[in-house]
Amino acid sequence: MPKAYVFTRYGGPETETLVEVDRPRPGPGQVLVAVRAAGVNPVDWKLRTGFRRPGETAEPVFPTVLGSEVSGVVEETGEGVTGFAAGDEVFGNTAAGGYAEYTLLPAALTAHKPAGLSHTDAATLPVAAATAYDGVRQLDLPAGATLLVTGAGGGVGSAAVQIARALGLRVVGVASEAKKDFVEALGAVHVPSGPDWAERVRAAAPDGVDGVYDLVGGEVLADAAALLTDRTRLITAGAPPQEVESLGGSRVERARTAAVLAAVADLVVDGTLDPHVTQTFPLARAGEALRTVEEGHARGKVVIEVAI
Template sequence: MKAQVITRFGEPEVFEAREVDSPSAGPGQVLVRVAVAAVNPLDAKIRGGALSSMFPTTFPAVLGNEIAGVVEAVGAGVTEPSVGERVVGFAPSGGYAELVVTTPDRVVRVPDALPLTKAATIPTAAETAQRALALLDARAGETVVVNAAAGSVGSAAVQLLTAAGVRVIGTASEVNHDYVRALGATPVRYGDHLIADLALAAPDGVDAAFDAGGRGFADQMLTLVEPARIVTIVDFAAARLGVQIAAGDPFAVDARSLAPVLDLAVQGRFATEVAGVVPFDGVAEAHRRSEDGHLRGKLLVHVADIAGANA
């Protein structure tokens, strides 16, 4: 099969398209033929070697952990999903490849009405937002600031919070303010402008904050809310201040809890933007764009057309 492989850590140029042995589904495993793979900031951090102690990498390595495709085969003991079903979820064997091996709990069936390209934008964004918001425990009627509200995780958090009756103020570059407004939040600028913008947007104060952007946001919010009402997914050093850290193992995520979010997507009540779709040989370019840090939504890698899969 074709795969985008790295044989060393480095800049995006380390990706090489190679023919590698096709994997097969062992007992308890699921083999998925990949239509699209999503690009996440984590992929670039692993590629660059910054996280080698947390995520040890054996070369040659296939990166990418989020895919949508069609079940090609299942191993002994697997009753669900079935061969031929469209699924989305997580692929610890590496998503930038034509075939991936995963486990039944790491994938979930994609509703018929949802294109695979739409489905592929959802798992990491929604799972991370759900996990972080469970810690934040925001109530209807409260006001919550979401940092990086136009990003994948931030935009998912905005939608989940507003659906729960929470008032959301979202930070973003000004070019994304209309987008943040359309998601249901009041947009403000991040960085030096944040505190002054918040004074205008929320004169009665804010109750809690969710940080998907880092860069000192948690420290700024500590001037406005209790540390226990701040949750970050990026600024792990903020734990010293009493801020809550929502860390998770991206390679051991149970995707089945995402079924309700996929249903909301079918109803048009939840969406992560597709920031772009690059061809299979465009993985390096996708990493450059992701590392630039200003994506609105999720970048996808088109891996293959799968007949009848409604990609």
């Protein structure tokens, strides 16, 4: 039977385990994919703790397979699916968890993987890179403007920095001192996180910042908002809607389309965007992969590679 890495109830890492599961069957509008790689994201462990995405009301069914993004090969298509066939290499957002040998993808959130893109890199795009892409487009800052990115050393942050730089923006990236070289290599001005970080941003950008892409939330989001004169240029993927709206900003508006997936894949193929996969783990060590992200030690992206 196929294997999958799941959590059996809400809680901490103690709820996680590798189990054997039935091979999924695609329903209408779905494709069954043999997973080759799965991206690891902060939302994965947050969902394990009981976090609900905005607007989500469905009751959980345990065990729940972890993971939100994969790349793999189509095994079977469900009723009404067009444009995909068995053997196609694809990537996309999962409908049934991605830390697994097989998973289901909604066809509407699935794109063909370009030949020049590895499965490992493709698996990083549906959540992190697509979120970065949507947010930078939402801000719509003109070339030459200054964008502040909090959490610039993570998967979404590093992609946002690169996309913004490609659009001609000056980027100030807030991240830990340990990620200084990484953030600067992306093309951003690095500002160390921690107490008084906002004052350090003011020193690094004496003319002010024109937009904020927050990936942290909490006090960091509030301090970042104070750096703006136009709060409509404040967006977050790190805080709930009510938190950012109280400050005059908004959540990142996710397009969630195959067209966006294709667009970010093209950015990787043409060299504009480097997913910066810094660590890979086999499925048997999925827990270690998730701990790396959960404990905040990851630079760039962590990927689980699934053996053929």
